[in-house]
Amino acid sequence: MTHVLRVQRLPHGADLPLPRYETAGAAGMDLIAANPADDPIILAPLERKLVPTGLIIQLEQGFEAQVRPRSGLAFKHGVTVLNAPGTIDADYRGEVQVLLVNLGAEAFTITRGMRIAQMIIAPVTTAEIVEVVAVNHTSRAAGGFGSTGMN
Ligand SMILES: O=c1ccn([C@H]2C[C@H](O)[C@@H](COP(=O)(O)OP(=O)(O)OP(=O)(O)O)O2)c(=O)[nH]1
Numbered sequence: 001m002t003h004v005l006r007v008q009r010l011p012h013g014a015d016l017p018l019p020r021y022e023t024a025g026a027a028g029m030d031l032i033a034a035n036p037a038d039d040p041i042i043l044a045p046l047e048r049k050l051v052p053t054g055l056i057i058q059l060e061q062g063f064e065a066q067v068r069p070r071s072g073l074a075f076k077h078g079v080t081v082l083n084a085p086g087t088i089d090a091d092y093r094g095e096v097q098v099l100l101v102n103l104g105a106e107a108f109t110i111t112r113g114m115r116i117a118q119m120i121i122a123p124v125t126t127a128e129i130v131e132v133v134a135v136n137h138t139s140r141a142a143g144g145f146g147s148t149g150m151n
Pocket residue numbers: 067083085086087088089090092095096097098099
């Protein structure tokens with residue numbers, strides 16, 4: 001299924017590549033850090049910061065974009081997306097930003113052009129809310145939080 005994703009590059013991201021799929025079967029396209037070249041973002045251990053991408057996107061109605069971590073950054077450096085998956089709404093017209101957190105033991109430096117996260121386009125199901133006096137009965141009833149056993 002092809003989705004037309006309209007992308008506007010902001011002035012501070014004008015020279016950065018557009019998001020693209022790295023392989024034919026990739027689910028996500030990489031998001032690139034658009035902080036100034038002379039202003040690296042340093043994440044101390046346990047620190048979180050918003051990283052600009054220099055992009056505004058226009059999704060088709062009925063879709064969202066999810067901002068997800070890159071496995072390599074998480075594995076090698078403990079750097080991940082704090083609010084993963086971040087949600088980009090179809091009607092959002094601000095800059096896409098990535099909330100990174102450093103869960104590693106060492107400081108991590110984000111330089112302009114670094115691939116920091118990936119973006120997945122996904123369909124959204126919009127629910128119609130119907131209030132009822134009582135929801136229907138099931139054999140599970142209220143069982144949860146390990147009620148079927150912990151292993
Ligand atoms: O990782 C993210 C998550 C969100 N956003 C932008 C797009 C999204 O449409 C908007 C609002 O996000 P969300 O609904 O998750 O945030 P909120 O805290 O509920 O804020 P709001 O009151 O603006 O909805 O912020 C990003 O740029 N990156």
